[in-house]
Amino acid sequence: MHRFFLSFLIFMVSTMCAFSAKLEISIKGEGANGIVVIDLFEEIAPLHVERMLGLASKGKYDGIVFHRVIEGFMAQTGDVQFGKVGGDFSMAGRGASDMPDLPAEFSNIPFDRGIVGMARAQNPDSANSQFFIMFNEGYFLNGQYTVVGKVVEGMDVIDAIKLGLGSNGSVLGSPDFMEQVRPQ
Numbered sequence: 001m002h003r004f005f006l007s008f009l010i011f012m013v014s015t016m017c018a019f020s021a022k023l024e025i026s027i028k029g030e031g032a033n034g035i036v037v038i039d040l041f042e043e044i045a046p047l048h049v050e051r052m053l054g055l056a057s058k059g060k061y062d063g064i065v066f067h068r069v070i071e072g073f074m075a076q077t078g079d080v081q082f083g084k085v086g087g088d089f090s091m092a093g094r095g096a097s098d099m100p101d102l103p104a105e106f107s108n109i110p111f112d113r114g115i116v117g118m119a120r121a122q123n124p125d126s127a128n129s130q131f132f133i134m135f136n137e138g139y140f141l142n143g144q145y146t147v148v149g150k151v152v153e154g155m156d157v158i159d160a161i162k163l164g165l166g167s168n169g170s171v172l173g174s175p176d177f178m179e180q181v182r183p184q
Contacts, residue, residue: 021039023183024183029162031161031176038116048127051129052131064079065177069163070167075158081096083095111147117141117146135158135159
């Protein structure tokens with residue numbers, strides 16, 4: 001019995017360690033300033049998590065703006081091609097990384113407040129580098145976009161991100177941005 005308990009305990013600890021990837025994001029700008037931590041769901045969306053961790057490790061997400069922010073819905077960022085702060089980000093939202101698009105990894109996890117999803121074009125298999133964070137539930141997205149994680153610290157910082165204008169939520173002027181993104 002004692003040996004079984006010890007084996008079970010070792011299994012549980014190793015399982016928890018295996019699924020503990022996180023991103024720490026330092027956000028700066030007119031609206032939001034602070035640290036956000038995202039727990040990544042590598043068991044649910046392994047390809048997407050690997051992509052995000054790779055881009056973060058290479059510093060590709062550093063200085064990328066929140067180009068689309070819709071009040072009560074979500075904040076979108078991650079355009080490593082056209083979304084660099086300080087540059088011409090008029091094309092932000094249309095770019096990607098230099099790696100191929102990813103196949104969808106849909107799950108049964110609902111798009112609740114704080115859920116992180118991968119942005120994509122009309123083709124479900126077109127997610128690349130962009131992602132969005134939900135301000136509120138958006139269940140109409142369920143089964144349509146890959147869920148990649150959830151904000152576990154700093155949702156107040158997300159709530160303070162500078163809002164965009166109009167129905168598409170384009171952020172004009174000086175958008176808030178991810179100053180630094182690092183795997184934890």
